Each structure stands twice: as structure tokens, then as C-alpha cells.
Amino acid sequence: MAINWYPGHMVKARREIEENIKLVDIVLMLLDARAPLSCRNPDLEKIVSRKKLIFILNKMDLAAPAATRQHQKMLQQDGYSVVAMDSSSGKGAKDVVQAIKDAYAEQADRLVQKGRRVRSPRVMVVGVPNVGKSTFLNCLVGQKIARTGAKPGITRGKQWIRVREDVEFMDTPGLMWPKVEDVEQGLKLALLDIVGENAYSEEEVALYLIRTLQEKAPQVIFTKYKVEVGQQSEQEILAAIAQKRGYLNKGGIPDSEKTCHLLLQDYRRGNLGKISLD
Template sequence: MAKAKREATEKIKLVDVIIELVDARIPESSRNPVISEIIGQKPTILVLNKADLADSQATQAWLNYYKSQGQRAVAIDAQHNKGIRGLQQEIQDVMQPYFQKQQEKGIKERPIRLMILGIPNSGKSTLINRFVGKNQAQTGNKPGVTKAQRWLKIGKSFELLDTPGILWPKFEDPEVGKKLAVTGAIKDSLLHMDDLALYLLEHLKANEAETLKNRYRLSEADLENLSTVDLLLKITQQMGLRDDYDQASERIIHDFRSHRLGSATLDTPYEAL
């Protein structure tokens, strides 16, 4: 991660616009403060990816908040190629004043140079492939797929510098770490899945109770009367796993990541706090 930060810092002078890619389910928790340091004053578009997995009302609330703070922000679903044209138009809008001045000087317009920065597993490689129109970047549903930097041409309008994901070395807030873990930004092998499942169940009980009931054949009484630990035990039994709580926990996390538990946003929009 230190190497990735150093390389990004060195190359940032070469680009016009930064795309800061975050997970729409945790738009604030997936904003790496190290990336903010790298970006500095460079024009930036905050892109909330995986919007299909997030609560649409919460996503809109986050977009409204960021724009009220003077931060350009758009929501996309790179996996299903939704919102990409809107993002490209936003990039063009950012650069329009610069190109207008260049045109007045008689300087021909050139491709816009982009850099995508974000934490691991935020969908950078998928977004790049949607931009380019063919598989130029490795993709995978696990952190750390992109290993090095390289320039990619996107038609005649853009040139894009691909970079590895940058995860911060220490979380000041344990809640942020849990959210990153639940959404897959941290390798599962480093985690206790039962702790994550309990954290997720607590959120779902409060915000997605109906989905939780339907998915795991629970009753209203189960949600009202059982503690989160007992709820995990009940779901384990409903899965036919007897007392294999670890496997049940893995299934619950997988269900969340694969959208089987509906659209959910773990970060509460500021305007709702």
C-alpha cells in the first residue's frame, strides 16, 4: 500500500482529473483519507459505484450531501454498465473551462488524462473495462487484483492511468473496519466471519427486517425477542447447519454481498443523522 501511495503521488501531476471511486453501500467509510492527501487540489469526481447494491434513496441523499459541499459526485453501476456515459459527461464538464482557454490560444484539444483512485474491491477494474469497451484490466471479487500502474487509451477522448487500490494501514474507527470487511474490501482470511455476521444482522434487523424474515424464514417474534447472537443461532438451524455457526456466518455475508438480502446502505447519510 505504501508503494501504491508513492507511485500515485508521483504520477498525479500527469493527470487532469481524479476519479475517486467508493462503494455506494458505504460511501463515506470507503473514502480513504490517504487518497485525499494524494489528491490535494486536483479536480476530482467522487463516484459511488455498486449503486445497484445500495439503497437508492440513501444514495441520492449522499449525492445531494456531497454536491452541497461543492464535491462533484455521481452514482454508477459499473458491473451492469449503468451511469458510465453520465460519468464521462461529468468529466468533460470539469475540463470544459480549461479546453476553452486552450482553444482561445489556438491549442488543439487533447485527450483528458484520468486517474482512478479507490480502496481495493471498489470496482476499479470493472469501471476501466466499461470505459475501454473490452477487458483491459483484471477483475475479481476480491481485494488486491490490480497490481501495477499502466496507461489505457479510451477512444479519442480519454487516457486513463490504472492504479492498485490503496487501503489505509490503520482504522481509527472500528466501525469503519467492520463496514469495509462486510462489503469485501478486506480479505476474508483476516477476519472472524461470525463477528461480521452479527454486525450485519444488527443492521438488517433495524433496517431490512422484512428481507431478513423472508430470506431465512424467520418470524416477527424471532426478530422482536431474539438477541442478535440467538438470531444467528436460529438462522444456522434454518440453514440446516445445526451448530456450524462459522459456515452460517459465511453464507450470511455472501448473501449480503451477492444482493440476496436486498439493497442496503450501511453508512447513514449525514442529512439523516
């Protein structure tokens, strides 16, 4: 499914990021650890390309640990700094602070050599919607300063936050690009709740989730929904889950809408376990 989701507030947010990029020293790009490659926004990477970039694989608590380690290694091989983080518990926060310090040390040295005063680093936090940018900042501050929410598009304007006396952060609204051409990437972004719900069909995404489970964690379909997985199609598994749950319309027809919604919710909340998509 190609995704076209580029609401008006993102046009403004993009401009704001472009205008403010010159004020910052370092950019933290948050990616969902379950699909870090699919979350890379080519348009955004172009805008921040002249700055030191650190990738944060956020929501690591929901991702398969081995996959996260592999992504970390691959991005590092490409020359990036990468830190994995769980902003709901704060795991990884120390590594983030250290990565910022290391990145700024080089720039600070250059300033000192030129006889210039070294001020505290300014760090911009960017990424696609709903990857946890505001939660991540609140976690680093230890206070709920930025508004967060379980739907994409919560932050609508930039916001400066002085997390600790020695770093200044700027929270930004999640940014998409005008068209996600790759069908599988679109399905992953939809499953991760990164794009608005009117940009995709829940049924298509739920069937994709069932395919993914069949391939990566077939036992979950049994343990969670008590449906034995054999040679059935995704549609048949969906109908069997509806049956087991008693999600039936008049005449005993499986309520596929309600079942699809349940599946997506279960995956997004981590109820199906740590399952990575990339």
C-alpha cells in the same frame, strides 16, 4: 473493530500514484454506493488534493436508491461532482463521460487562452480495494482490458487505458490507509469485502450485519432465512439461521463459522436486497 490492513503492495501503489498524479488532469474516486462515506480514504484524498476530483458512487445496483440520492446531494453540497454508476450494466456511464467533459472544459479553456494546444484529458481512477475500479474501466471501454475479481487486491500496478480516442485513463491498485480507527467504519469496510479477510473476524462482521438487518430490513431475515425476528439477540438469530439451514456440527451445535460465511456472501452478492450501510 479497528482495522490494520496495509499490505506491502499498497506501499508501492501509493508511491506510484504519488509519482503519476502530476501527469493527470482529473481524478475519479470510486466509492461503494452502499457506504460512500466509509470508503473515503483520507490519505488518498490528500495525495490527489490538487486535482479536480469527481466521486463515482459505484455498485449503485446494490445500494438503497434513496440513500444513494441523499449521499449524492450531500457531496454535491460540499462542492464535489458526483455520479452514481452500475459498472456491471453500464448504467450511469454516459453521466460519467459528461462529468469528465465538463470538468476538463474549464482546464481546456485556460490552455486555449494561453495559446497552448489542448490534448485529450488524462484521468486517474483511484479508491479503496474492490470498489470496482477495473470493472468500471472495462465497462467504459466495452472490453475486458483490466483484470477484475471478487476479492480485494486484484490490481497490483498502474495501467494506462485509452478508453475512447478522446480520454486516457489510468487504473490503479486499491489503496487503504494504515489504520481504520473507527470501529463501525471497520465493520462496514469488512462487510463490503474491501479489506483482506485475515484483517477481521467473520463472526464479528456477520453479527454486525444481523444488527443492521434488524434495524433496516428485519423482514429480510424472515423472507430469506425463515427466521422470525422478535426480541432475540444477534447470536440467537445466528443460531436460528444455522438451525433452519441445517448447518450443524456434531451434537447438533450450530455451525456458526459456516453460517457467518453464508450471511456475508449473501449480503455481498446482493441476495438480501439493496441495503446501504452509511
